[in-house]
Amino acid sequence: MPITDPSMASSWSPLGPGQSSQLSFCPSMDATKLEEARMLLNGMDYSRTTCQDEDGDTILHIYTAKGLRECAFAAAERLREVGRMDAKEHKGKTALLVAVTANQPEIVQDLLSLGADINACDVKGQTALHLAAHYGFPGVLQCLLLFAASGMTPLHCAAISHGVTMKALSTTGLADVNLQTKAVEKLSCVQMLLNEGASLLSQEIKSNKTVLHLAVKEGNIDLVRYLLRIPLPNMKDFVNMKAHGHTALHMAAGLHGNPHQEEILQLLLSRGADPSIRNLENDQPAHLLQSGLQGEQVSCPSFQVLLL
Incomplete structure (x- = not known):
C-alpha cells in the first residue's frame, strides 16, 4: 500500500480545554x-x-x-x-x-x-x-x-543547544555560514553563563551529567576543548565526576566511529582523567573502546597500559 502524505489530509482542529489529555506519562x-x-x-x-x-x-x-x-x-x-x-x-x-x-x-x-x-x-x-x-x-x-524539573541548568541547556548546532554543521557541511554563526553565538552563551557564575560542577537531577558529560557524549569537540581550557583549580575532580557511574572518559571511549574520539580521549587524559575508574558494570574506559583494528588505532598510551 502506498504511503500517503498526511500533511495533505483534511484540516484538523485542536482539542478544546474540556477535552484535555490525561495526566500520565505519554505512551x-x-x-x-x-x-x-x-x-x-x-x-x-x-x-x-x-x-x-x-x-x-x-x-x-x-x-x-x-x-x-x-x-x-x-x-x-x-x-x-x-x-x-x-x-x-x-x-x-x-x-x-x-x-x-x-x-x-x-x-x-x-x-x-x-x-x-x-x-x-x-x-x-x-x-x-x-x-x-x-x-x-x-x-x-x-x-x-x-x-x-529535570534539573537542567541554563548552562546545560546552552551546551545541549550548541551540540545540536554542531551536529547540524557536521551534516550540512562547514560551508553553512548561518549555522557557523549560530554555533559561535551559542558557544558565547556558554561563556557568558560561566562568566556570570554558572558552575561547571552542576549536575542534572535525572542523569547526574555535568556540562562536560553532555559535550563528550555528543562528540562536541569545540565545547570539550573550551571546557578543558578553563583554569579550574579542581580540574581533576571535575573530569572524573560520574553520571550514573560513567566518567567523561567512559563516554569518550564509547564514541565509536566519531572522528573526534581520539582527541577527546587525549584531552581528558591530559587534564587528569583517571583511566582506572570503573563504572557500575565494573568496566574501565578502555573496556568500552571499539573492538578490532578501529579500536587499536585509538592510540592513548594510558589505555594501552591498561589493556596489557
Whole structure:
C-alpha cells in the first residue's frame, strides 16, 4: 500500500480545554508508523522537508497541528539535522508552541526529548508554559513541568543547544555560514553563563551529567576543548565526576566511529582523567573502546597500559 502524505489530509482542529489529555506519562510511539513516516520523508523533495512556506510553516508545524505524532517526530529529526527544529512561523510560533496550543502532550514530550527550545516565545512573548496555562491544558503543562524539573541548568541547556548546532554543521557541511554563526553565538552563551557564575560542577537531577558529560557524549569537540581550557583549580575532580557511574572518559571511549574520539580521549587524559575508574558494570574506559583494528588505532598510551 502506498504511503500517503498526511500533511495533505483534511484540516484538523485542536482539542478544546474540556477535552484535555490525561495526566500520565505519554505512551510509547508506534515503531511501525514511525518507520513509515521516516520512509515518507526520505521519498520527498529535500527542500520540502527542511524549508518554510509563505506562512513560515515547516512540514513539522503542519504535522504537529494535525496531531500526527510519528510524522512530526520524523520531521523533527530531519529539521534537527539542519539546525531548524525551532523555526518560527508568521506568528512567531515554533513547532513546540504549536503542539502546546493544539493540546498535543505526546508531541510536546517528543519535541522536548529531541532538543526543542522550551523557552522559545511567539510574537506576543508567550512561552510554552504561558500558553499551556492560558488554555488550561493540564496534560501539556505536566509534560513541560516534568521537563523543567529535570534539573537542567541554563548552562546545560546552552551546551545541549550548541551540540545540536554542531551536529547540524557536521551534516550540512562547514560551508553553512548561518549555522557557523549560530554555533559561535551559542558557544558565547556558554561563556557568558560561566562568566556570570554558572558552575561547571552542576549536575542534572535525572542523569547526574555535568556540562562536560553532555559535550563528550555528543562528540562536541569545540565545547570539550573550551571546557578543558578553563583554569579550574579542581580540574581533576571535575573530569572524573560520574553520571550514573560513567566518567567523561567512559563516554569518550564509547564514541565509536566519531572522528573526534581520539582527541577527546587525549584531552581528558591530559587534564587528569583517571583511566582506572570503573563504572557500575565494573568496566574501565578502555573496556568500552571499539573492538578490532578501529579500536587499536585509538592510540592513548594510558589505555594501552591498561589493556596489557
